[in-house]
Amino acid sequence: MIEKRIFAVVIAVLVLATSASYAQESKEITAFTAASLTGAFTEIGQMYKNETNISVVFNFDGSQVLRTQIENGAYADIFVSANTKQMNLMKNEGFMNNSSITVFTRTKPVIIVPKDNPAKIQSISDLAKPGLKIVIGTKDVPIGDYTLQILAKLANDSAFGPGFTKKVMANVVSNETNVNYITSKVALGEADAGFAYKSDVTKDLASKITKIEIPDKYNVIAEYPMGILKQSKYPAQAQEFINLVKSDKGMAVLEKYGFEPVISPAVSVKAASNATAPKATA
Amino acid sequence: MALNQVELGHTNELPGQDREAIVIPSRTKEMALKAGLGLTLILAMTFIALPVVSLFVKSPLDATLRSLYDPVVMDALKLSLMTSTLTTLTVVLMGTPIAYVNARFHYFGRDIADSLIDLPVIMPPAVAGIALLMAFGRMGILGHYLNAFGFGIAFTTLAVIIAQVFVSSPFYIRQAKTSFEDVDTAFEDAARTLGASRVYTFFHVILPIASNGLISGAIMAFARSLGEFGATIMFAGNFQGRTQTMPLAIYTAMQGDLNVSLCLAIILVIISFVVIALVKMLTRRVYKNVRD
Numbered sequence: 001m002i003e004k005r006i007f008a009v010v011i012a013v014l015v016l017a018t019s020a021s022y023a024q025e026s027k028e029i030t031a032f033t034a035a036s037l038t039g040a041f042t043e044i045g046q047m048y049k050n051e052t053n054i055s056v057v058f059n060f061d062g063s064q065v066l067r068t069q070i071e072n073g074a075y076a077d078i079f080v081s082a083n084t085k086q087m088n089l090m091k092n093e094g095f096m097n098n099s100s101i102t103v104f105t106r107t108k109p110v111i112i113v114p115k116d117n118p119a120k121i122q123s124i125s126d127l128a129k130p131g132l133k134i135v136i137g138t139k140d141v142p143i144g145d146y147t148l149q150i151l152a153k154l155a156n157d158s159a160f161g162p163g164f165t166k167k168v169m170a171n172v173v174s175n176e177t178n179v180n181y182i183t184s185k186v187a188l189g190e191a192d193a194g195f196a197y198k199s200d201v202t203k204d205l206a207s208k209i210t211k212i213e214i215p216d217k218y219n220v221i222a223e224y225p226m227g228i229l230k231q232s233k234y235p236a237q238a239q240e241f242i243n244l245v246k247s248d249k250g251m252a253v254l255e256k257y258g259f260e261p262v263i264s265p266a267v268s269v270k271a272a273s274n275a276t277a278p279k280a281t282a
Numbered sequence: 283m284a285l286n287q288v289e290l291g292h293t294n295e296l297p298g299q300d301r302e303a304i305v306i307p308s309r310t311k312e313m314a315l316k317a318g319l320g321l322t323l324i325l326a327m328t329f330i331a332l333p334v335v336s337l338f339v340k341s342p343l344d345a346t347l348r349s350l351y352d353p354v355v356m357d358a359l360k361l362s363l364m365t366s367t368l369t370t371l372t373v374v375l376m377g378t379p380i381a382y383v384n385a386r387f388h389y390f391g392r393d394i395a396d397s398l399i400d401l402p403v404i405m406p407p408a409v410a411g412i413a414l415l416m417a418f419g420r421m422g423i424l425g426h427y428l429n430a431f432g433f434g435i436a437f438t439t440l441a442v443i444i445a446q447v448f449v450s451s452p453f454y455i456r457q458a459k460t461s462f463e464d465v466d467t468a469f470e471d472a473a474r475t476l477g478a479s480r481v482y483t484f485f486h487v488i489l490p491i492a493s494n495g496l497i498s499g500a501i502m503a504f505a506r507s508l509g510e511f512g513a514t515i516m517f518a519g520n521f522q523g524r525t526q527t528m529p530l531a532i533y534t535a536m537q538g539d540l541n542v543s544l545c546l547a548i549i550l551v552i553i554s555f556v557v558i559a560l561v562k563m564l565t566r567r568v569y570k571n572v573r574d
Contacts, residue, residue: 062537064537064538065537068536068537068540071540072540133434133437135519138520138534138537138538139538140534140537140538141537172521173437173519173521173524174437174519174520174521174525175519175520175521175522175526175534176519176520177515177520177533177534177537181515185519188415188419188420188421189419189420189421190415190419190420190421190436190437191437
């Protein structure tokens with residue numbers, strides 16, 4: 001009998017707790033966000049909540065996965081893509097409020113290797129050493145798309161050539177569906193090298209991963225667009241969130257995570273002084 | 283409807299009513315029960331059949347047939363069938379003795395062993411994937427030593443099989459154990475008194491009687507391997523022809539072209555269905571032969 005009563009009380013508490021939490025989060029905006037922004041956007045989302053008391057619910061995954069989900073009826077207020085390709089597909093299919101789309105940040109792909117660097121990779125030319133284990137993204141996920149572009153540039157360069165790219169591709173052991181799987185496999189030491197964004201090597205990962213920069217002439221610039229979906233129930237709040245991302249405060253967070261600011265002139269001066277990418281002001 | 287009828291039956295059964303009044307409602311009650319069960323059955327069937335039927339309705343047949351010539355599809359199909367078959371063989375060879383021992387003998391820690399065998403069933407596949415990496419990965423507890431001898435497991439077809447064995451073995455061992463428990467020890471004793479050795483008794487008496495259960499356990503393990511996704515993508519990675527099994531190919535294709543992934547899904551459904559139906563037919567025949 002007592003057990004039964006305890007059981008009933010537990011159920012009642014659970015029901016109350018869930019309904020209470022639902023009531024509390026009645027107003028929230030949903031942002032489908034590229035996996036590479038996980039750290040930065042979680043922080044900006046918290047900022048937004050502190051300012052407006054509205055929470056932002058994130059769904060972090062490969063941009064192409066997010067696009068497929070939205071195409072198949074998933075609800076989102078904001079779509080944040082790691083490349084313009086996925087955003088343009090959404091735009092052409094009529095999902096986006098076109099005037100709201102804005103490129104807000106940039107980053108660059110880098111080569112990442114485990115801290116102890118078992119394969120002793122020092123530069124991009126080492127990637128052709130036979131027997132390496134390299135992980136890259138699938139051709140659909142933005143980081144994979146960028147990686148293939150970089151490899152194509154290397155194939156066209158006389159210093160490397162098509163043979164080099166072939167050797168690198170022969171070392172690829174896995175095509176991951178989002179960039180976080182690439183960084184985690186390298187951080188775990190399962191792979192000898194991978195291609196990820198510069199901004200992916202966060203503070204937590206810096207103790208496990210070393211970045212190797214790719215020379216600018218072979219590299220590509222990853223542009224991140226974000227925009228509001230037509231289906232959004234809270235377009236005004238969504239716009240406020242976008243404004244926050246583009247504000248000095250938002251840009252400071254992005255910069256902390258290794259992204260290069262695009263919009264705010266005050267911050268882009270700083271970025272230019274870093275002199276890593278002359279294209280940052282373009 | 284059905285619910286209402288059942289409740290009505292209940293109210294008629296209130297104490298203080300005469301016997302005849304109780305007999306008639308009990309018949310209505312039985313009918314209501316039958317109607318309720320029938321309705322539940324139809325609902326359950328629809329619930330399972332609708333998504334499967336939708337797969338077929340939503341995908342263009344010609345594209346599905348054409349996609350069979352796509353190397354991605356062929357590679358994934360071959361790899362899936364190959365790994366699932368090897369997994370099932372491994373599970374049967376390793377699992378049968380374990381199941382027999384646990385069904386027939388009492389030893390210290392048997393309950394713990396039993397629970398351990400079942401553990402992968404309740405483990406989320408992602409957890410299984412991480413656990414396998416921590417054990418057999420390059421930096422893993424065992425993998426660390428294997429790697430020193432130049433033997434890496436992660437990202438290989440072997441990793442796919444290990445992941446499948448890990449998640450599917452409980453399905454076979456559980457079923458096999460129950461099947462062995464159901465074999466009447468009288469048959470065993472009779473064979474032994476007639477002078478048959480323990481090994482002879484096992485292969486000629488116990489195994490044939492338990493075979494039906496063993497085969498259905500093996501089908502379950504095969505089906506679970508065929509569908510394995512989470513542990514594989516974490517532990518073995520995703521590479522066409524080497525570690526990209528059907529579920530991984532379906533997931534990868536869905537990100538580019540939903541149609542390709544629909545086609546792949548249909549092929550997987552048909553193959554799973556054919557394999558299961560074939561094995562069931564085969565079992566019935568073997569079982570019949572044994573009984574005759």
